[in-house]
C-alpha cells in the first residue's frame with residue numbers, strides 16, 4: 001500500500017512516524033487545558049475532543065474529551081473503523097473541513113498515559129532471549145525450560161507502575177544476594193536493565209469463564225505500543241524461584257504515548273516461525289501472527305551530547321504472537337478487560353547487536369560494551385537515558401511508534417541503611 005497523501009505536509013515525508021496511513025491514538029494536554037484524546041499526524045497532534053464537540057468527528061458516542069482511550073476502545077471494532085475512516089477523509093490532501101483549531105504542534109504537547117492499564121501481563125516469547133537468560137541464570141544445559149516450546153510463558157505484572165514515555169524512574173531498593181555471598185543484603189539495585197518489548201493493548205473484553213480462540217483474540221487487540229519492562233537483574237535473580245519475577249520488575253514499565261492500531265499495522269503482518277514441536281490446537285494461528293517492525297535501543301549517558309544505538313532488532317524474531325498469548329491467557333477462564341496490557345517478552349535477535357536487554361548485550365556484565373562517548377557500560381548507571389524506537393517500513397512512508405524513553409534516577413533514601 002502506498003502513502004496516503006495528507007493536507008498536513010509534514011505527514012507526507014518518508015521519514016515521518018505519523019503519516020495518514022498511521023493515525024495512532026494518544027492522550028495529550030496543552031498549557032491551560034486538560035488531557036483529551038488525540039491522533040498524531042505529521043508534526044502535529046489532532047485534538048479529537050475539539051472535532052467531536054461540533055460534530056466534525058463522531059464515534060457513535062461522546063468519548064474523546066476523556067483523559068484516556070478506554071471509553072473509545074470500549075465502543076469496539078466497528079467504531080474504531082468508523083473513526084479511522086472519518087479521520088482519513090478529514091486529513092486527506094484537498095479536504096476542506098476546517099481543522100486548524102484542532103491542530104497542536106507535537107513539541108507543544110504533554111503526553112499522558114494513553115489508556116488506563118487494567119492489568120499488565122508480561123510474556124517470554126523470544127527464543128533467543130529465553131535461551132540467553134536461561135543460560136545465564138540456570139546454566140547452558142537449562143537454556144530453554146522444558147515447557148517453553150509448548151506454552152507462551154508469562155507472569156502477572158503490575159498495572160500500577162506502568163508510566164508514559166518521558167517519566168524518569170528511580171533505581172529500586174531491594175534484596176539481592178550474589179551467589180558467593182552468605183546472606184542477602186538490602187539496597188539500591190546494582191544491575192539495572194531494560195527490556196525491549198512490544199505491548200499489545202486489549203480493546204474488547206472477554207467474559208470471565210469463557211475461553212477464546214486465537215482468531216477471536218487477534219480481533220480483540222486495539223493496537224500496540226513500545227514497552228520497556230525495566231528490570232533489576234540482581235533483585236530478580238534472588239527472588240524469582242519458584243514464583244517468577246516480583247519486585248525486580250514491579251517498579252516501572254514505560255510505554256510509548258501513541259497506540260498504533262492493528263488496522264495501521266495490517267500491511268506489515270509477518271509469519272510466525274515454523275513450530276519446532278506440535279502445537280496444541282488452542283494455540284494454532286493460521287494467519288501471519290507477527291509484524292515486521294524495526295526496533296532500536298539508544299543509550300545516552302548523563303551530560304552527553306549524543307546517544308549510542310546499542311541494539312537493532314525486529315519483532316519478527318518472536319516465537320509466539322500477542323494473539324496466541326491472549327488466547328492462552330484466557331483459556332482457563334481468566335476474563336480479559338478493555339485496557340489490559342500484554343508485554344510481548346523481550347525481543348532479541350541472534351547476535352549481540354540485536355539483543356533486547358543489557359544483560360544479554362554485556363553477557364551478564366562480563367563483557368562491557370562501549371558508547372560513542374568513550375564510556376563503557378554493563379548495566380544502567382544513574383542519569384542514563386534509555387530510548388526505544390520502532391517503525392514499519394512501507395513504500396515511501398513508515399508506520400512509526402514514536403519513542404518510549406526514560407532516565408534512571410538515583411534510588412530514593414534507604415531508610416534501613
Ligand SMILES: O=C(O)/C=C/C(=O)CC(=O)CC(=O)O
Nearest residue numbers: 123124125133134195345346
Ligand atoms: O528466565 C527467567 O528466569 C526470567 C526471565 C525474565 O526476565 C522474565 C521476563 O520479563 C521475560 C521477558 O521479557 O522476555
Ligand SMILES: [Ca+2]
Nearest residue numbers: 122195229346
Ligand atoms: Ca519482560
Ligand SMILES: [Mg+2]
Nearest residue numbers: 229249252253
Ligand atoms: Mg515491569
